Amino acid sequence: MTDTSSTRPAGGEARAPRRSPLHRLMRYLPLIAPVLLWTVPCWVLLYTGQHWPLPVTLAGTVLLAACLVCMPLAMARGHGRRRQDRAAILGDTLLGTGWVLFTWSVLLGVLLRLALTVAGVGGSQDRARVVTWAVLGVSAALLAWGYAEARRVPRVRRLDVELPRLGAGLDGLRVVLITDTHYGPLDRARWSARVCERVNTLEADLVCHTGDIADGTAGQRRAQAAPLGTVRATRARVYVTGNHEYYSEAQGWVDLMDELGWEPLRNRHLLLERGGDTLVVAGVDDVTAESSGLAGHRAHLAGALDGADPGLPVLLLAHQPKFVDRAAAAGIDLQLSGHTHGGQIWPFHHLVRLDQPALAGLSRHGARTLLYTSRGTGFWGPPFRVFASSEITLLVLRSSHPSTSS
Incomplete structure (x- = not known):
């Protein structure tokens, strides 16, 4: 499902984006998710034939019930009007x-129990206790590993991307993509600096940030974002807004990125020239911008391309992969996006695929348009990445007819 060759019809740019199945489901998640997340483990770990001593059963039940109550309360205090970082850390964790x-x-409550039963291992109580310890062991191992994965500096993913319309003079152009840094309640200023140091080792011609810089306002997260000002590129550093900017005074982030030396591509483009050839580098606001009510913010592809030679290749920055429908209709050569986090914690990627046409990697849409979707450089909310590693991406653009000297 991540490599779709056809696209849905592009809607008018003035219309608000159509609500996806995931968006409709998300309306009810705050009510049902906490109950499911904690009552199902409670039942599987304590009440499916284990016959634990009464103090163990009571202690486990109280602990899981406390998690059920504390999680939504902490998230509301952490991400609501009060924006209390300690509460956010607790709720997200x-x-x-x-x-x-x-x-x-x-998974283990069904599959492992079935396997043990078929194999004739022990009695029902023994099998139930094996399942309990297996669930606890696997969960603890994955959480420890996922925390380390979330907090480390991402590995660099390198790939060559051939664009048939790219001129020979631009063959080998090095484009670095970072996205979804999500600076937030956990102070990651040192991590941010190390990410920028790694980006600088890649000797990029163009560095792109496709949004979701942080959770919080520019004033709150300035120290974590400040290292972005040290990023080097021989040609340009460009940025577009993500949906999380519109939860946190988006214009403040646009202004801060401008102050740090990045060029916000808010429905506009710049020209990158080398060796006698030209690439149009365009960007659009996130698709949620118009519904934010912030004056002047909306995703407007026609405005981004206004004045550009239609014969030139176009690299488009758009935070969400779903914008590729409009990009393909306009004949864009390559769209760079983030937003999905690759699912972040398996198997959440199944829900992401309800909302987006691609989860991660390179995919083709229509006759010309390629989409690269990054798994993201940071993490949102829960400080874990399970089977969805973060990345800094180096895309080397290739011409179909490179010059012999390149």
Whole structure:
């Protein structure tokens, strides 16, 4: 499902984006998710034939019930009007822990129990206790590994991308993509500096940030974002807004990125020239911008391309992969996006695929348009990445007819 060769009809740019199945589901998640995330593990770990001593059963039940109550309360205080970072850290950590426990309680509660029964291992109580310890062991291991994965500096993913319309003079152009840094309640200023140091080792011609810089306002997260000002590129550093900017005073982030030396491509483009050939580098606001009510913010592809020679190749920055429908209709050569995090914590990627046409990597849409979707450089909310590693991406653009000297 990540490599779709056809696209849905492009809608008018003035219309608000149509609500996807995931968006409709998300309206009910705050009500049902906490109950499912904690009652299912409670049932599987304590009440499916284990016959634990009463104090163990009571202690486990109280602990999981406390998580059920604390998680939504902490998230509301952390991400609501009060924006209390400590509460956000607690709520986000419980959310990730609950998701992992829920997932493996379901999988091992069914599959492992079935395998043990078929193999004739022990009695029903023995099998139930094996399942409990397996769920706890696997969950603890994945959470520890996922935390380390989320907090490390991402590995560099390098790939060559051939663009048939790219002139020979631009063959070998080095484009670095970072996205979804999500600076937030956990102070990651040192991590941010190390990410920027790694980007600088790649000797990029163009560095792109496709949004979701942070969770919080520019004033709140300035120290974490400040290292972005040290990023080097021989040609340009460009940025477009993500949906999370519109939860946190988006114009403040646009202004800060401008101050740090990045060029915000808000429905506009610049020309990158080398060796007698030209590439149009365009950007659009996130598709949620118009519904934010912030004056002047909306995703407007026609405005981004206004004045550009239609015969030139176009590299488009758009935060969400779903914008590729409009990009393909306009004949864009390559769109760079983030937003999906590759699912971040398996198997959440199945829900992401309900909302987006691609999860990660390079995919083709229509006759000309390529889409590269990054798994993201940071993480949102729960400080875990499970089977969805972060990345800094180096895309080397290739011409179909490179010059002999390049």
